Amino acid sequence: MILGDGLYNFIKVLGHTFIGLHGNLRNKDSGAILPTDRHTISENPPSLSYDDQRRTSIFLKDRIPTWVAITGYVAIAIVSTITLPHIFHPLKWYYIVVIYIIAPVLAFCNAYGCGLTDWSLASTYGKLAIFTIGAWAGASHGGVLAGLAACGVMMNIVSTASDLTQDFKTGYMTLASPRSMFVSQVIGTAMGCVVSPCVFWLFYKAFTDIGETGSQYPAPYALVYRNMAILGVEGFSALPKHCLTLCYVFFAGSMVVNGIRDAVGKKWARFIPLPMAMAIPFYIGGYFTIDMCVGSLILFVWRKMNKAEADAFGPAVASGLICGDGIWTLPSSLLALARVNPPICMKFLSRATNTRVDSFLGS
Incomplete structure (x- = not known):
């Protein structure tokens, strides 16, 4: 998924670059430098x-x-x-x-x-x-x-x-x-x-x-x-068995998802998840997903309340949260060296393992 999403966007950017260069060369060859009554400059973006x-x-x-x-x-x-x-x-x-x-x-x-x-x-x-x-x-x-x-x-x-x-x-x-x-x-x-x-x-x-x-x-x-x-x-x-098959399927799937995002337009593309963002939790674990979800929720609510303030101070708040999460690694390491265990530990187990754990606790 990571490689497919990256290659898709690389080809997309490269294609837009070549199309833009081709358009500039055509305009240069046609000699259309100044606007006339029939050829007006397109409206600038906001x-x-x-x-x-x-x-x-x-x-x-x-x-x-x-x-x-x-x-x-x-x-x-x-x-x-x-x-x-x-x-x-x-x-x-x-x-x-x-x-x-x-x-x-x-x-x-x-x-x-x-x-x-x-x-x-x-x-x-x-x-x-x-x-x-x-x-x-x-x-x-x-x-x-x-x-x-x-x-x-x-x-x-x-x-x-x-x-x-x-x-x-x-x-x-x-x-x-x-x-x-x-x-x-x-x-x-x-x-x-x-x-x-x-x-x-x-x-x-x-x-x-x-x-x-x-x-x-x-x-x-x-x-x-x-x-x-x-x-x-x-x-x-x-x-392992079917390993390459899964690689091929998810590589092609990330290409298809990106193609659908480009086909439906910006209005509906925002409801389609990014393959790269979906692949990250598989790679590094679910804790990163929880951090991003909480941060996105805070920014979403903040923009509903005051969009100008959220756009101005959102990066600063995000930087502070990221910095605090990184600095916490130091006291966490010290607690680990002192063999201090956290009061609560959450784990996600398979159905078979969970059954064995329940039977052990029941006995």
């Missing part, structure tokens, strides 16, 4: 507020040239293609070239999904790299290591797209220069290239049993991703 007009003008005035983005992407791709095979020998240079060719499409999908849900799904697209590159390399040519390394490359490219989107949105809302936001991102990435290896080296030297089951830092995700890489090398035959 004007934006003064704040939005100023934000838009500042954001577009200092934007990054397209040639800088393309040149930088190609330069990074060349550096990665040369250096990574020397670090991870099973990861051949042509694997990296294929990743950098496919990555822009998946980066758009991730930025689109992050814009809808404020949740980066870079790990989802990284898993696609694990399965494809691992199966391509094969078990006899280090497919497990090649798949894991390809996952790291893909996740870095795709996650950067969503991070930049959020940074540019912040710059748009705060009247900051897009170039300053981009430079800040570059500085932070450069710092991460130094800080991250140092932190890893510190953990690696301080805890000799890191990554082992039962240790203080078991690194459970390492085992999960390694097993996924092994699964990708072994082929689709190792997947």
